[in-house]
């Protein structure tokens with residue numbers, strides 16, 4: 001399964017998770033640190049290039 005990164009809106013933690021391709025990583029799981037469910041998926045390059053949607057504002061190495 002491809003890997004995705006999610007970022008917690010509450011504590012700022014970025015954590016990795018895997019999800020089936022059919023879900024495209026949505027929705028991300030709750031934060032594994034504080035349990036907050038308000039997490040956002042962010043793209044990384046570990047998933048083998050599964051970029052399914054826009055969000056071109058996110059660039060590797062910076063915000």
Ligand SMILES: [Zn+2]
Nearest residue numbers: 008011031034
């Ligand atoms: Zn958190």
